[in-house]
Amino acid sequence: MDIMRPGNRLYLYAYIWLLIPCLMFLSGWTKTYIALPACVLLCYGVWKSVSTLSPQPYTPVRTNRRMIWSLALLTAWVLLSGLGGLMWQDYWDHGFRNAVYFDLVSHTWPVTEIENGDPALLCYYFGFWLPSAFIAKLTGSIEAGYWLQFLYGLAGAILALLMIFRYLGSVRIRTVVIFTLFCGWDIIAWLILEDDISIYKAVFALKDLCYEGFSSPSATTQLYFIYNQGIAIWLTIMLLLRQRDNAGTLLLTYSLLAIFSPIASAALAPVVIYCCLRHWRQAVSAPNAAGLLFGLTAVAFYMSNSRVGGFGLNDWGTIPVFLLFLICSYGVFMPFVWRRLRNDRIFWWLFGTMIVLSWTRLGDTGDMAWRCTIPVSFYLMLALMKKSVTIRSWSEIRHAAFACVLATGMLAPLGILARSAGHQLQYWRGILHSTRSDGYPTLFMENICHDNFIAHGDSFFTRYMMRDRKSTAFADNHTESK
Numbered sequence: 001m002d003i004m005r006p007g008n009r010l011y012l013y014a015y016i017w018l019l020i021p022c023l024m025f026l027s028g029w030t031k032t033y034i035a036l037p038a039c040v041l042l043c044y045g046v047w048k049s050v051s052t053l054s055p056q057p058y059t060p061v062r063t064n065r066r067m068i069w070s071l072a073l074l075t076a077w078v079l080l081s082g083l084g085g086l087m088w089q090d091y092w093d094h095g096f097r098n099a100v101y102f103d104l105v106s107h108t109w110p111v112t113e114i115e116n117g118d119p120a121l122l123c124y125y126f127g128f129w130l131p132s133a134f135i136a137k138l139t140g141s142i143e144a145g146y147w148l149q150f151l152y153g154l155a156g157a158i159l160a161l162l163m164i165f166r167y168l169g170s171v172r173i174r175t176v177v178i179f180t181l182f183c184g185w186d187i188i189a190w191l192i193l194e195d196d197i198s199i200y201k202a203v204f205a206l207k208d209l210c211y212e213g214f215s216s217p218s219a220t221t222q223l224y225f226i227y228n229q230g231i232a233i234w235l236t237i238m239l240l241l242r243q244r245d246n247a248g249t250l251l252l253t254y255s256l257l258a259i260f261s262p263i264a265s266a267a268l269a270p271v272v273i274y275c276c277l278r279h280w281r282q283a284v285s286a287p288n289a290a291g292l293l294f295g296l297t298a299v300a301f302y303m304s305n306s307r308v309g310g311f312g313l314n315d316w317g318t319i320p321v322f323l324l325f326l327i328c329s330y331g332v333f334m335p336f337v338w339r340r341l342r343n344d345r346i347f348w349w350l351f352g353t354m355i356v357l358s359w360t361r362l363g364d365t366g367d368m369a370w371r372c373t374i375p376v377s378f379y380l381m382l383a384l385m386k387k388s389v390t391i392r393s394w395s396e397i398r399h400a401a402f403a404c405v406l407a408t409g410m411l412a413p414l415g416i417l418a419r420s421a422g423h424q425l426q427y428w429r430g431i432l433h434s435t436r437s438d439g440y441p442t443l444f445m446e447n448i449c450h451d452n453f454i455a456h457g458d459s460f461f462t463r464y465m466m467r468d469r470k471s472t473a474f475a476d477n478h479t480e481s482k
Helices: 006-029 033-050 065-080 092-104 127-139 142-168 173-180 186-193 199-205 219-225 227-242 247-255 262-278 284-302 319-331 336-341 345-357 368-370 375-387 394-427 462-466 473-481
Strands: 111-113 118-122 311-312 361-364 455-458
Touching: 006 033, 006 227, 006 336, 006 345, 033 247, 033 284, 065 142, 065 173, 065 219, 065 394, 092 118, 092 142, 092 199, 092 227, 092 284, 111 186, 111 473, 127 142, 127 227, 142 247, 142 284, 142 375, 173 219, 173 375, 173 394, 186 262, 186 319, 186 336, 186 394, 219 375, 219 394, 227 247, 227 262, 227 375, 247 262, 247 375, 262 345, 262 368, 262 375, 262 462, 284 462, 319 375, 336 375, 361 368, 375 394
Parallel strands: none
Antiparallel strands: 111 118, 118 455, 311 361
16 A cells, blocks of 8 residues: 555655654664664554555545634644744743753763763653754754744644544534543532632643542643643554554554553553553554664663652542542543443443553652543543534534533633633733743752652663763763762
């Protein structure tokens, strides 16, 4: 099958979006004898994955009013997120993420330093920033890198939306609305759990509603605060769904997510393993072998991180609140999609994995419990979108109930949008500063999230896999110790 046939191009572009940072990571962080064959194998695997896509009815996407409005709404949504610093940026989340970008630009790759006499390695899922950091290095302009961050993020969001349109078989404005604003009943849970309730906090102050240590972030939360993970998760899930009947490429597709969001990768792992074991003969393939090798390289890299040793149980959550979380995040939607999902093994694998991982933690943070929910929530959203395609045939009562349930959940993401818009107006008026304009200390300075991103001392990766060890802080430290 021709890799560039019209029905394949969209998926090829999504693969390329994910692949480029993977190639940069291999080239910049691993030894040549690892990087060169691994890059060749990954490129071959992607080519094979696209060229062997199963036949699918294809209708060319025409430039019509609904498509234009859909892309316009999506672009405005991405722009308001602050991605690339074109609009106001949140001090906390954008601040330390900008620090990752700064260090990738200002240091040679791999990024290392000497801290308190010990070698330190930047060890984080920084795949999203690698293309923009490369452009900033190449042009000598950090601004050029910021612009590429926006364009790269926008391209990823557009690709995800177009694949959702293809998955549903139609272009509809309500699909864009559900995609950007779908969320559980976080606002209801907040009213139940919060003691200090005010209109201001509900609309402008809240950014991510959590049920103690549990959370199921909307796409708006993902884009506005964890954009380096969210966009890649959307693309990977859509590609996995497209390849669900082709076990020979599933592991390759899945592995590309590793340097974007290892936590979401953990949540998706049981589904991928299940599908590969179910069709194990087909799963034994060159693309999957390439994916496995890349995945193991990423695991070796992350095992160097100082936080890995802090993996344990989530000890701040309680069962009553967890049950409230399950009801508000998933239960309220199930009456509308129960027939579709009750025998859907993929959904229940994702749901079960989410339940288990929600009770785990890394270090003293709740990132594991807050990110492992994204795949199952995204899958539930797709099921609701599928159901909404036939909404015209519903009774008025059922139609109204569906709209009310979705609208109640959308209040939380709308609050995030109102917060960003309000802060943007204050920024334009000179009342409020943006992280982008104020600057931020890098990870190798006084960064409050420093310990989340650093590997200290030697590890298997730094000793045997990391490139140019002689020119890094690890080599300098080794020489001094002698």
